Amino acid sequence: MKRVFVIHRWSGGSNDDWRPWLKVELEKRGYQVIVPEMPDTEVPNIDKWVNKLIEVVGLSDSQTYFVGHSIGCQAILRYLEKTNSIVGGAVFVSGWFNLNNLEDEEIREIAKPWIKTPIDLEKVKRVLPKSTLIISDNDPYGFFEENKNKFLEIGSKIVVLHNAGHITEDDGFISLPELINEF
Template sequence: MKKIIKKVYIIHGWGESPNSYWHPWLAQELKNKGFRVVVPEMPEADNPQIEKWVAHLSQIIQSADEKTFFVGHSIGCQAILRYLETLKDTKIGGVVCIAGWFNLMNLDKEEVEIAEPWLKTLINFPKIREVLQNKLIVILSDNDPYNCLEENKIIFKSQLNTDAIVEKNRGHLTGEDGSNQLPEALEAILRISGS
């Protein structure tokens, strides 16, 4: 009997790389548990653009199914959701959003210009709900300097039917915040994948 391999795509955030923060640790932990893990280098990470990031994911993934899982950090969550909008007649295994957002704060002028398309371009939530099948886990922090916590919690709940898990004093859940390992992300993937 052929073993079905579960795939996990870890999508880094704005200004990050596959080697940022907890990404290498999570990738290794998932590999140790038998997952096939891909941590792609997203294009122009210092100036992320929706079209380029979604196209890059489409090129890398090619075929998503119920054994396909995603973990995103920050804008990586947005990229995943926008990629899911493009799927036709497909259901995936699930998504874990770390420090995901729909609204941001404390950005400088240049950052606002980069973030604006991500903030203002509508997301097809009904389509995403159909693809996700309620398999979404969101992990936020109560002191994230960029995340409008209450607003984003409401959007995740009202639009994607999920309650955010709110960690205490974890900032933007990056290496600077002491998050070089993120057991919560590992636990979340194991839970939604049934592993």
């Protein structure tokens, strides 16, 4: 059975934004959907988030898929960098490699390791045969062109939403049909 791991955003949770809708929609299509609560979501840590993925995913294979939102995309990329198993694919929503407009110094310090610690994109590309980035042209945190180009480096298809912000519930997203189209 195809498994989909849905990884939430910083300060988010498994029941926020469009994740409950996505779980229902994918289960209707026969997928097993796992939406783990990631640790310390207010102060996300690379090692803790990647280790949580290692724990919940177990053995990955071509029937293993991922959906990430914001920092959840980073966690997935860093997990993929560590695995030798070729997975089925991934959809990255509001994915980023660099951030803009962070509120204060504390937030910038939390984000710094995620931004500054490099990801081996060649390694990711070897284990990720198919991926899509769904990104907004007015994401308040993203460097649109820079982040889009980084995802192009791993071969991601790019889907641009107009005026969609960070693609959260606060931006009006409790469903995301563009995401389902990628499965």
